[in-house]
Amino acid sequence: MSNTPRLELRNVSRTYRIDEQRIPALDRVSLIAEAGTVTALLGRSGCGKSTLLNLAGAMDFPDSGDVLIDGQSTSGLNERELTKLRRHRIGFVFQSFQLLPTLSALENVELPLLIAGERRSTVIARERLDWVGLGDRGSSMPHQLSGGQMQRVAVARALAQRPEILIADEPTGNLDTASGDQVLELLAKAARDFGATVLLATHSVEAAAIANVRVRMRDGRIEAIEPAYVGAR
């Protein structure tokens, strides 16, 4: 009866083991994120935000519970399927931008398209740079760009393949308020224009403000979800 959500975490736990130590980073977390929405994860350092994002991006897997993308559990995919999922359906933006320093802005955006064998890679990369307002900076090298511009290039790159899920881990953490706000506006626009499911970890009040859904985390658990919805389906 109900539609399958784009992304669902169902009773997910993840414990890191270092030698004899066990660190319960996520403890029975359930969350739903729909297409075309921005969900912000809030909470102090160490509460499990990055762990949750890595699970949602199929870069890591739960010890128990399920991460479902369009109803398919990431734990049930083989290596080939995982590579395809990560390359085509998930985009990542990091606090530290992670641009390749020896490639131009345009080449950074084009690279994932080339790897995916996209014939129209240059055209699409130009479209994305235009979309983030940097159409005139394609030939600039990363070191010639401001932090805010680098992060906008990183957003363009993350959206190269029109991913269903866009994951941003503290994307404004290294930016001043004005450039941070521009990046946040782009993330909100990514949800609108591309129908992406945007998952954002943040400390910033401004970032929380652009989100459709705010998830308050503490010690590996979800404390509150605003606006509240009725539990996992």
Ligand SMILES: Nc1ncnc2c1ncn2[C@@H]1O[C@H](COP(=O)(O)OP(=O)(O)O)[C@@H](O)[C@H]1O
């Ligand atoms: N790769 C790892 N190995 C061991 N412990 C980790 C690892 N990643 C995170 N942790 C621990 O898991 C908990 C949650 O961390 P994290 O998800 O990075 O939180 P946040 O992103 O909210 O700061 C913390 O106690 C952290 O120290």
Ligand SMILES: [Mg+2]
């Ligand atoms: Mg983190």
